[in-house]
Amino acid sequence: MLSRCSHVLVASLLVLGVVLTGCAKRPATTQAAAPAPTGAAATTPGSSAQAQPPGGGATPPSGGSSSGGTQSGGASTARPAPSEFVSIAELKDIHFDFDKYDIRPGDAKMLDTNAGWLKSNPNHLVLIEGHCDERGTNEYNLALGERRAKSTMNYLVSQGVQASRITIISYGEERPLCTEHNEECWAKNRRAHFLVKPR
């Protein structure tokens, strides 16, 4: 009487439509305290995944400072800490059109000025931040901000700034200068920002 299908009478009365996909192949009466894990068994705690350094590619992972997490993938020498850089008045932001990462002609002139300062101050490293407005979605904007920072870096390199002095970072839409929801504000947020630190 405890047949798994005993409720079919009830169900058939009720026209549940597509949800009535038939009887599950399992007994109606079970005493399990909890069902078995649903996910793939491959990723169990303590599996080899955790012990392995990530990213076996050619570029060594970095960011392995001592705080918090388990393993660190490698030395962090390739990436100076962003918090060590400061903004200076001599280096002006440049701006971008919506969903674009090419350098506009007027902004190229500003970049020429920035390149001039950097060439005159060869003992400074520069951090270029790429930013987006709030339109578009977070993940895509993180990539878009990266492209903006990279375009800016490439332009500075083309003007004679050593690539080895430049670090880039994308904040996507996470660090807006202006939080109103209008074009004036969005235009301010679509920017590349410059910070420096002494070598």
Add this chain to the structure above:
Amino acid sequence: MTVRRSLVVALVVSLLALPGLPPVAPPPARAQGVDVFLNVTGGGSRKLNIAIPEFTVVAGNDVAGAGKQLASVAGADLTFSGLFSVVAGTGSIPANNPELLRQSWAEFAAAGAHAGVHGLLALRGERAEIEMRLYDITTPAHRLIATRKFEMPAAQMRRLAHKVADEVVLQFTGEPGIADTKIAYVVGPAGAAKEIVMADYDGAGAAPVTRNGSINLMPVWSPDARSLAFTSFRQGYPDLYRAFPFERRPEQTLAAFIGINSSPSFSPDGKSLAMTLSKDGNPEIYVLSLASGTMRRLTRHAGIDTEPTWSPNGREIAFVSDRGGVPHIFVMDAEGANVRQITSGGFHTQPRWSPRGDMIAYTQRAGTHDIWVVDVDGSNPRRLTSGGDNQGPTWAPNGRHLAFQSSRSGRWQIYAMLADGNALTALTRGSAENTSPSWSPRLP
């Protein structure tokens, strides 16, 4: 043990019926004692009316009113499923009293119920145990359909109710429900710290996953529901990490290359993680083998390639590329070959492949953003949301529901809806900005 006999009959149409959705015709009102919650979804499909009286406490002292709470939570779960209307009674049915049980079911049946859940709750110190008995009450025999026991730490009492609801859904549909799941999401306004939290799928019991004071983004659950991959700026740069929110286990660094390390997506077998890295020049899609640590590059294009999402059979990956000028959804096989464009026109990001395999949800920007779905072959695109700004779709593990973030209330909050856009339900409230939901698989 409280013995309540007065499960007498009254039908009250619940105010839970959603605004904008016409309620079905209310049943005629009768005497006091039983409420009928009619939570209507579109499509006009009939629902199964199910009675869930307060659970009967058979051991321990229920000082916190768990018996009542569990019935209420399980009822809300079944209402959320879109398959059931809950006939909620006041009072509980005494244990070991066949005559009172028969009377109670007869009264619920008279009130329109087709099935009844009798929950027997045992409180044993740190543990709580439920025996659920599911009855067909459409015939005078009140046939027992199924009996099942669940046990949980008392601190996770609500999960017992979710387990009961999921079992009821299983008994009537052949597939378990999705109530015993979590939703992870990001809390905090743009420009400040953003932390990842997780809550029950219905928004209850939010608890921190990260607490690093940095920007934490894009949480995504692993297929075993034990870990979350996410992007964090906690070391200064956007790197990929994995947290184990149910274990005392430190976060694991997954990728910390120069450039962005973002948009994680676990393969369905949990062995690989697709992600976006810009270490080789611009944002491209890679697959990390979690066991060996080897990294395989899938895309090679001068534009932006990002936001991979696996098909449920693991053979294909959908992603976003701006190679056509503006971002669109593309699909490639899991080795990176056979790339084809799925969407056109518009500005399309955030693809999420349905667990059923037949659709891809995504976000379209047209002034504001809305959630759309499209068939995997690119046909039949249709909009699911309207009003405010709507982003970040994430599928429930059964493919019948989607959660997403919406600004319709004035702040970003997490909402859920059926996959046809109906039965909108707010999952989060309050003064925080809640974004980027990720719906977990069913918990172990």
